[in-house]
Amino acid sequence: MQLFLNMAFIFLARVCDVTLSTVRILMIMRGRSATAAMIGFTEVCIYVLALSRVIGSLENPIFLIAYALGFSAGTYTGGYVEERLALGYATAEVISLSKAELLAEKLREEGFGVTIVEGRGREGVHEILHVLLKRKDIPDFLSIINSADQQAFVSIMDTRKILGGYFSKIKAK
Numbered sequence: 001m002q003l004f005l006n007m008a009f010i011f012l013a014r015v016c017d018v019t020l021s022t023v024r025i026l027m028i029m030r031g032r033s034a035t036a037a038m039i040g041f042t043e044v045c046i047y048v049l050a051l052s053r054v055i056g057s058l059e060n061p062i063f064l065i066a067y068a069l070g071f072s073a074g075t076y077t078g079g080y081v082e083e084r085l086a087l088g089y090a091t092a093e094v095i096s097l098s099k100a101e102l103l104a105e106k107l108r109e110e111g112f113g114v115t116i117v118e119g120r121g122r123e124g125v126h127e128i129l130h131v132l133l134k135r136k137d138i139p140d141f142l143s144i145i146n147s148a149d150q151q152a153f154v155s156i157m158d159t160r161k162i163l164g165g166y167f168s169k170i171k172a173k
Contacts, residue, residue, distance in 0.1 A: 006053055007066040013050035014070025015077055017043045022078025023085070030088050031161070086135040089159040093128055095119070099149040100127035106144050107131060132162055 020043040027036035050070070054063045096103055104114045107129070115130040133141055138156065145152050 003060075003062070006057070007062060010050050010053050010063055010066040011070040011073070013046050014067055015074040017046040017050065018071055018074025019078040019081055020046070022075075022082055026082055026085070026087060029160070086138070088135050089162055090133055090135050090138060091157045091159045092131045092133060092138075092141060093155045094131065094145060095121070095126050095128050095153040096149045097123070097126060097151065099152070100129060103145060103148050103152065104129055106148050107141070110140065110144060112137075112141065112144075132159065 020039050024036045024039040024043060027033070027039060050067065054067045057063050094100075094103060100116060104116055107114050112131050112133055117128050117130060119126050119128045131141065135158075142154070145154055
């Protein structure tokens with residue numbers, strides 16, 4: 001029973017510390033260094049506790065397997081948590097061959113700020129919608145695009161910081 005409890009502890013500790021590592025890096029990327037430092041403290045405490053159990057029992061390779069499986073599961077869990085948190089902002093560019101004005105109107109009705117610029121493609125001049133949005137709003141944004149123009153080309157990029165403009169007026173919502 002003690003063997004199973006040690007394996008479970010090592011596995012779960014690694015899931016937690018690797019998940020925290022992912023969130024810590026996300027906080028650093030978003031400019032939240034103080035939060036990242038607190039997460040890092042907790043992460044390292046958990047890591048040392050798990051590693052000490054493995055190092056203290058090298059004669060039992062099952063602990064090493066639990067440690068490695070916990071790392072893998074923590075990597076997966078960290079990615080899942082990062083997607084659910086959806087912290088920060090994104091920049092989307094939408095190219096519609098024939099419905100740019102309709103898309104812009106629908107997006108603006110839903111509170112998105114839209115800037116339209118002209119671009120030239122292989123098939124001539126096209127309007128490009130430039131939209132800044134919160135990452136958590138991406139599913140709603142894509143739903144609006146898909147309902148209005150399933151042929152639209154959409155590119156979404158991570159945005160580190162936004163200053164001023166229309167976005168500053170709507171971000172408090």
